[in-house]
Amino acid sequence: MFFKFIKLAFAVVIFFSASLSAKESTEFEIRNTHTLKIKSEVSGLEYELYIRLPNDYSENNKKYPLVLLNDTGYSVAVASGIVHLMAGRDIEDVIIVGISYSKGHNPLLSRTRDYTPTYAPNEKRGHSLEVQKYSGKASQYISFISDEVFPLINQTYRIRQDKKIFVGHSYGGLLGANILITNSELFDYYILGSPSFWYDNKVMFRLESDFAKNNKAMKASVFMYIGSEEGSMVEEMLAFENQLKSRDYQGLSIQSKVLSGLTHHSAFAVLLTDGLQKAVPRQSKGS
């Protein structure tokens, strides 16, 4: 345990702002946020974690639900604004943690590598065949979340261990489905938006079938969403929901919603609003 802690201490570098007075940037900064740097021991890849704490975090000793995001190019901004408005009113306040793309890499390469379950060099619906060469490292990335990100944020922040929420959209939704069938206990709630179930000849359906052969339980509450304007992806999401339901997994609750009039890119803010209301409604038992 102590050895693990020491390893962790070396693996991460935590930035604290000694002084803001020398700040020269004029970029728009989201309040109550800061950045942790983390280098994965397993992959050697470097990431940043973007943290948003509740407004009154330092004024109490409460533990808070965790909302874990990927694709931080848009997700942290949207989630921070939505939580600012809804926290304490529609939903419990939460700690947001966004995992950046790996430092020094093209974001499209990073998300293809980290979020896809299988190596599929010929997948033409991905970002490009060039980045598909790096595909299929989700299990390494899931271990990174489990073994490196979680220990760091659990020792740094007061996080409720019974209310860990995964949010993923598109490839991030595919990643969430993958976590569900490999490490479902990693999160309590899964908000999966417009998941890319088409990936690699719908490989996620096969991976789930393999899982079902040897497993009877899947402890998680899953909320899946898709825009009505997303073509064949609508049917694919509903088919995956049906496949999961047909297993009658012990502990699994799953529901889905087709969002009328919305597209792949307009659905995110709407589904995040709805998903957070379902996962951490204010009426739920307090901490």
Add this chain to the structure above:
Amino acid sequence: MFFKFIKLAFAVVIFFSASLSAKESTEFEIRNTHTLKIKSEVSGLEYELYIRLPNDYSENNKKYPLVLLNDTGYSVAVASGIVHLMAGRDIEDVIIVGISYSKGHNPLLSRTRDYTPTYAPNEKRGHSLEVQKYSGKASQYISFISDEVFPLINQTYRIRQDKKIFVGHSYGGLLGANILITNSELFDYYILGSPSFWYDNKVMFRLESDFAKNNKAMKASVFMYIGSEEGSMVEEMLAFENQLKSRDYQGLSIQSKVLSGLTHHSAFAVLLTDGLQKAVPRQSKGS
């Protein structure tokens, strides 16, 4: 004209980041954003403008629609994320400009002063009777937008003069309704979320009636939204829509939507997604 320019040059201080290398902050920064400082000559109040430019802004000479936001504590983050996802796909890319609360003041005082149409010291539904003492300065704030903010951003950025979009929520929606009946030509599109039409014994209905006595035109496209869970505010918004429609103003297009299952604070991200799709759909004529 030249004199006006000189005045403007003195009235504002534009920060440009000489170097980001000395940056010490670890707050989360939204990409493609920066901050302008502006001091109102009329009121003496100081504000910041938070600007988000399109990703390819510096690579072309195109003009872009303007999205003007208030209540920047949440609106800039939500809008930046939504535009990041939707721009070039569901909507035209836009320039976002958020006007901060006045520097050195309580945000609740600032928004009560700047966004409310009338002095109403006894309005009990406001933030507090204490800040109501400062209420009713919207006409001064509208002049600030018109005479100081617009000249600055028009000379600094390439903005389409036929696609200026106002976004306001709650008191910000009330402010938008006020602009509509005092300076409707200031914006081409009005996205008004959950407007506080209850304010000061529903004074906005009376102000609109006064306007209607002497005016036959109101050149604007208005999109109004409210959450179905907002109680009497739902009926008030629909009543205001009906009152506007009953005038048969030349040039006015107005539509509204009651957002199922949403509250005052969960409605914003949803209505912004919908409103931008209506105001600047990608299919519309390009610039």
